[in-house]
């Protein structure tokens with residue numbers, strides 16, 4: 453009984469690796485180290501430095517290890533880059549997933565937890581107080597979001613035709629660190645972007661201060677990466693024990709925090725005065741994106757436990773540790 457964790461050397465994947473070990477799982481990690489770090493996870497773990505785009509090598513991994521379930525996090529995640537290199541994103545995220553599920557079919561592996569994203573919803577204009585539930589029509593607006601939605605579609609097809617049991621976890625904004633050495637080092641999400649600006653002695657930009665929200669900045673749903681990692685183990689236990697074939701599940705805190713509130717918390721935790729630069733709204737940034745997390749609570753028995761202070765404090769410690 454071996455669990456394959458793809459992308460296990462990445463920011464979120466490494467947290468999932470430690471949670472899986474805590475859950476007593478035998479695991480093998482597959483990662484091409486394109487954005488991940490081998491040093492994030494124990495050297496004693498079986499590790500396959502393989503790209504999912506290399507079909508032959510993916511199949512070999514399944515021949516060597518007795519894999520019985522897969523948590524699939526490997527992928528490219530930069531929305532902006534996906535606009536510039538859509539084919540690359542399709543090849544990495546969709547081509548990679550196709551090779552992975554083909555190897556699963558070949559070896560009769562059916563339990564599948566997939567890293568999807570709130571980006572599948574696109575920019576729903578539901579008003580600042582509305583919650584996004586899984587029943588909302590998916591209309592991704594970036595190639596990145598499209599690759600996640602296509603990944604879900606392929607997984608669903610395998611569930612319907614080949615009895616895969618799939619939980620597609622639609623993460624909202626992930627931040628924080630479960631351990632200082634596992635922090636997010638890539639400046640593509642608000643918290644590390646602000647940290648990077650502070651390191652360069654620059655002021656962070658806030659895109660849009662005239663949204664119909666209490667302080668005028670965008671509202672997003674921030675979930676602590678440690679809570680998110682625990683959701684993966686709950687999802688895995690669920691697919692292993694259920695007859696349900698395909699289930700998309702939002703993973704967020706279930707309440708929103710504004711960009712100004714995040715920056716104020718970073719200022720408090722870092723003890724650095726911050727005067728954000730007010731910039732124009734960006735295209736494709738809705739006023740609010742907040743998850744309805746009732747399905748995760750009802751079906752997985754999971755709820756996020758950590759708050760914004762935990763997120764920013766742990767992220768700041770990790771950032772300082774990795775400087």
Ligand SMILES: NC(=O)c1ccc[n+]([C@@H]2O[C@H](COP(=O)([O-])OP(=O)(O)OC[C@H]3O[C@@H](n4cnc5c(N)ncnc54)[C@H](O)[C@@H]3O)[C@@H](O)[C@H]2O)c1
Nearest residue numbers: 459461462463464484485486487488503504526527529569
């Ligand atoms: N970080 C977020 O806020 C967020 C939000 C929604 C969804 N996600 C999804 O979660 C997953 C993990 O994200 P992360 O934040 O940990 O990013 P990350 O870049 O830190 O981790 C991705 C890991 O996948 C590996 N990888 C990439 N392409 C690969 C390939 N072709 N073959 C094998 N390994 C490959 C990388 O080396 C890296 O270790 C991604 O699929 C991402 O799209 C992340």
